Amino acid sequence: MLLTKTEPEVWVESLSEKIRARSARVGIVGLGYVGLPLAVEFAKAGFTVTGIDLQQSKVDGINLGRSHVADIRSEELAELVESGKLTATSDFSAIAHLDTINICVPTPLRKTKDPDMSYIVSACNQISQHLHPGTLVILESTTYPGTTDELVLPALQKPNLRVGEEFFLCFSPERVDPGNAQYRTRNIPKVVGGVTPECTRLGALFYSQALETVVSVSSTQVAEMVKLLENTFRMINIGLVNEMAVMCDRMKINIWEVIDAAATKPFGFMPFYPGPGLGGHCIPVDPFYLSWKTRQAGIEARFIELAGYINGQMPHFVVDKIQNALNDHGKPLRNSHVHLMGVAYKKDIDDVRESPALDIIHLLRCRGTRVTYTDPFVPSVRIDDGERLFAADDHGIVAEADCVVIVTDHSGFNYAKLIETSRLVLDTRNAVKSFSSPKIVRL
Numbered sequence: 001m002l003l004t005k006t007e008p009e010v011w012v013e014s015l016s017e018k019i020r021a022r023s024a025r026v027g028i029v030g031l032g033y034v035g036l037p038l039a040v041e042f043a044k045a046g047f048t049v050t051g052i053d054l055q056q057s058k059v060d061g062i063n064l065g066r067s068h069v070a071d072i073r074s075e076e077l078a079e080l081v082e083s084g085k086l087t088a089t090s091d092f093s094a095i096a097h098l099d100t101i102n103i104c105v106p107t108p109l110r111k112t113k114d115p116d117m118s119y120i121v122s123a124c125n126q127i128s129q130h131l132h133p134g135t136l137v138i139l140e141s142t143t144y145p146g147t148t149d150e151l152v153l154p155a156l157q158k159p160n161l162r163v164g165e166e167f168f169l170c171f172s173p174e175r176v177d178p179g180n181a182q183y184r185t186r187n188i189p190k191v192v193g194g195v196t197p198e199c200t201r202l203g204a205l206f207y208s209q210a211l212e213t214v215v216s217v218s219s220t221q222v223a224e225m226v227k228l229l230e231n232t233f234r235m236i237n238i239g240l241v242n243e244m245a246v247m248c249d250r251m252k253i254n255i256w257e258v259i260d261a262a263a264t265k266p267f268g269f270m271p272f273y274p275g276p277g278l279g280g281h282c283i284p285v286d287p288f289y290l291s292w293k294t295r296q297a298g299i300e301a302r303f304i305e306l307a308g309y310i311n312g313q314m315p316h317f318v319v320d321k322i323q324n325a326l327n328d329h330g331k332p333l334r335n336s337h338v339h340l341m342g343v344a345y346k347k348d349i350d351d352v353r354e355s356p357a358l359d360i361i362h363l364l365r366c367r368g369t370r371v372t373y374t375d376p377f378v379p380s381v382r383i384d385d386g387e388r389l390f391a392a393d394d395h396g397i398v399a400e401a402d403c404v405v406i407v408t409d410h411s412g413f414n415y416a417k418l419i420e421t422s423r424l425v426l427d428t429r430n431a432v433k434s435f436s437s438p439k440i441v442r443l
């Protein structure tokens with residue numbers, strides 16, 4: 001008996017074949033910290049990749065082989081661009097010629113801590129205009145559980161374009177850790193969950209061509225929740241250790257020594273470290289996507305709210321420590337000069353999104369303090385009311401400042417010289433752990 005294939009089976013088969021042969025034309029929407037490394041990885045695996053971004057300067061830069069993401073070297077990018085494996089455009093009509101589309105657009109919070117889904121909605125509306133049968137779409141932006149099914153699917157599905165039949169839809173959380181040289185896009189295991197089992201199978205097949213390990217899960221909601229569990233776990237543990245740091249400060253116990261000793265326990269303990277507050281596009285933001293969603297289901301995410309409060313208090317704690325340290329030197333905070341070492345939210349990267357340094361600068365300026373900073377990765381930062389602060393050369397300014405605060409422990413800082421030349425140092429990162437000096441005040 002001759003069995004004829006159904007139309008959906010034909011789409012699945014032809015897409016699978018193209019993916020296996022690496023002839024599938026890959027599209028990445030949103031070419032930031034997440035999208036560009038992903039585009040590079042698929043281009044390196046032999047696929048022809050088209051990146052789509054609204055920001056023309058990023059598109060132009062990529063087409064000239066210039067990387068705007070620190071983890072991607074321009075030489076590496078230029079090679080892929082020159083060989084025709086990677087191009088960028090701001091024109092969504094390119095989607096008409098693509099077989100796969102990964103959505104990597106921002107998912108910030110509104111001031112009210114509600115999710116701002118406008119970037120995903122806008123990207124989906126643009127994609128929808130050009131979506132055609134036989135396409136695999138994967139959302140990678142971190143979001144609340146239910147987004148793929150409740151928001152993305154209705155935006156893309158049409159009577160002649162049904163999910164699991166004519167097109168395929170998955171969620172796959174992005175776990176990239178900017179600045180991490182050991183774990184990159186390629187060797188971080190990739191979780192993927194589809195709207196239907198066929199969607200999951202195609203999503204897993206796609207990632208397995210370019211990435212080392214793929215973990216399939218049973219639904220888009222599970223995949224969405226995986227990311228939120230990971231980041232909520234970090235945020236709450238950082239909140240706990242920040243609260244411990246405040247307690248230890250009051251009791252005059254060295255929190256860093258406590259953590260190091262606790263970390264000698266070979267099981268059941270994982271060290272987290274205190275600091276000036278949370279930063280970046282993920283840890284301070286993602287858990288609130290979850291608490292917003294659970295609130296709708298009548299559940300209050302109390303751990304998240306509490307950790308958010310404690311972490312949000314850390315810049316205030318740092319400013320109080322500066323004030324007390326200056327006081328011990330007979331100086332009021334008002335009219336003092338405080339110099340910050342580092343404004344990026346973590347070491348050796350250039351990202352200042354949600355950086356606690358911005359809160360510290362704001363709080364110090366509100367109290368009448370003159371603030372300067374040094375950061376080899378961040379030439380300028382936008383502060384209150386859009387004013388721009390420019391990085392200072394740290395050589396002379398460290399000696400002039402009444403207090404120097406290590407906010408970001410960049411590897412390139414010369415800590416020995418810093419301690420030698422400054423009058424007073426507040427270390428919020430345990431960066432000068434190995435130094436002993438009456439000038440040093442630790443968090």
Ligand SMILES: NC(=O)c1ccc[n+]([C@@H]2O[C@H](COP(=O)([O-])OP(=O)(O)OC[C@H]3O[C@@H](n4cnc5c(N)ncnc54)[C@H](O)[C@@H]3O)[C@@H](O)[C@H]2O)c1
Pocket residue numbers: 029030031032033034035052053054055058104105106107119122123140141142143174175176177178281282
């Ligand atoms: N940065 C990280 O470390 C990280 C890690 C894991 C997950 N994530 C998640 O990945 C997503 C992207 O984050 P990111 O850090 O890459 O953001 P980003 O701001 O660096 O990049 C997003 C890009 O999307 C572009 N864009 C915005 N709207 C668009 C649209 N409608 N069409 C096309 N392009 C559009 C922007 O111009 C920008 O270049 C977010 O949901 C974030 O939470 C980020």
